[in-house]
Amino acid sequence: MSLFDLFYDGVDMSACVPAGEAVGVLNRRAAADGLHYPLCADAAQPVGELVLGLPFTSRSFRYGAMADNVLGMRFTLPSGQPVDVGGRVVKNVTGFELTRFLVNSGRHFGAPERVVLRLRPLAEVCRVLRCTGSFERLQDFARAFLRTSWVHVVDACDACFTGTDVAYFLEFRANAEGVAVFEKALRAVADASGVEIAPVPELPIPPATATVRLKTVISKAAPAAQMLVGRFGGRAHLFAGNAYLLYVPEADAEKRPGFLQTLGELHNEACDLGGHLETPLLAPDHADWDRRWCQELYQKWKKLD
């Protein structure tokens, strides 16, 4: 038996799926066992695209980054040869952490062929709360919420910025009693910050067309979103706990005075903090050592047969 034979193991809560299979197919099967792969917003998205696409999604708030939830991969190298990294168990320190490396940077080195995903238990009831108020009040609310013990159990904490509107969305899953307890506790935090909350059917779907992706620290992320949308229009979706921002500028934004310069400034600030801003609108300015290492690895892996 190879570790990377396709499998679905409901008992151990993991599955090895082809990279081209839609994540919804896996989630339908897993739902029958009360399980799901939580880091998915679009059920039609192929698993390979999902894991190499965004490093964070809404439910990364609770379940961690994409790389924390990919247990292993069969990966096609630039040489065209498949190579196995990681495995199927939830802890693995055998050799260098190539699974995490490839999930976060694999686009430069090849493509996954099969992916082993970690599944999680799915609670019966899902409650999404929409929190609204002025930006300042919502900031107070978010700061207060992120200091509470609820951060350990809430699935998602996203913020959406459109025009002058800002709203935070919290998703929580439990049984009916647990959900009632959650709503009561959140109302208390909201009241203390002067924020309104109301249940909504589901989390907003993060934009698939974001041309600007910013990874920064928590305190800088929401102000950056507010500033971008306020000055240049468009809309922004923030995975608040992970300080990861997806920004969809208006169609002609790059022609607007100051837009590219602002992106450059955000990029520099993020890089100084060990974050980054990715966009096709700016030329990449990767460090010399990074470019050289990427090139060397690529060349080496091209020759691996």
Place this chain on the structure above:
Amino acid sequence: MESPGRSAWRSEWTRGLVAIAGAARVLTDRASLINYENDALGFHRFRPDCVVIPDGSEELAALVRYARDAALPYTVRGSGTGLSGGSVAAEGGLILHLSRLKRILEVNVADQYCVVEPGVVLHRLNEHLEAHGLFYPPDPSSGYASTLGGNVAENAGGIRCFKYGVTANYVLGVEALLLDGRLLRFGGPAGGLGRAAADWRALMVGSEGMLATFTRLWLRLKPLPEKVWTFLATFARLEDAADMIVQLVHHPAFPVAIEFVDNKVVKLVEASPMAAGLDPDSWLLVVELDGPEPLVDLQARELEELLRRGKTRKVERTSDKEERLKLWKARKVAAGLMGQVSPDFFIQDAVIPRSCLGEVLRFIYEEAEKEGIHALNVFHAGDGNLHPNFLFDARNHDETEKIHRLGHRLMEKVVACGGTLSGEHGIGNDKMEYIGLIFGPREIALQRSLLDLFNPNHQLNPGKVFPLRSYVGCCVPEKP
């Protein structure tokens, strides 16, 4: 007896090291060096030629540059609590002991991260964070002694990792000194890629001291949970405990920890002055739940019902801090007691799919019995992370051979079940021989291509993880 060639070679570069770090922190006498011959694994002893205890990262940088130019193999050491023989000088040369790089440089409450030097001991960090209402979740049981540098280099896990994840999930950034003397930062407070297209930080975590020397770490923090419940459940049969593990793992309340203690350990505890008042012939699960008070109180009731519905003999639960410690007692005192009843014990580390727990545990007991060796199991059941302890006497060659055979058969079984060689202790030099069980030639070449980038002549921590990793540029007259 050392050869004159080696002795002259040694005194030449010792002078250079003393010029950088001062004589008091350059150790060359036998009595001092013996302390660095092994890590907590206890065997695979190699005496370094010299140990230096740098006083800060600048001095460390000067030492690394000196070692490189003098063609000395060197190995970095945190506290030496490793259990895979990672921080020993397998080819002699230098050990850089980072115990003095122990400053907590920043705690950022708003952005929930801290910056530390690599020699900070894990528990000291958590003590410091308590006043800020924050904590650093990965919790290896060696936390009172092990350093964060060692934790990051081994990608340490621990009891709480079932819910909170392992060290890799919490490393936002690593500042590292490369073999060529450059100091680079991978990631940082924001935990992104920085000015890089690839995630080099991900490779640093778990790199077992082979890629670079960490000089500064950015770590993600979490708010302290409001309330914690601890449960203790006893079972008459292994299979019943194994069934319950699977049910707990599937529970949406997501326990923090699901720890297993076998009936042999319980017997040992109950026959000792540390007795916890347990039925000596029972198998034990210790489970913990944390989070916001009103929610965990509710979930604690659900979990209790689940445990009682299983084939449990007895279920206890408490949220009182002192009482919780009592429920943890058998789990926590087990390692110390094993050390008392046997001259040596060998703790293995492997991970298996949780669906195979019962089968692999039975295999361990049967194989150990065939060899006439006592096997005791205490481990992180929620993660399927086994830690069988084999009791033996290292002075008895025959017993050492048996331990070796047992280790080999266990690894074969683990891999056959779809598991892996290590979940948290790393490969070091102890498990190097098994690496071919898990990686094919192409996978090994892939892994080694990273060494070609960072440590091409294996000057940094030679003789670890991958076979035939010998320092090739060495001017050591003869290798030990």
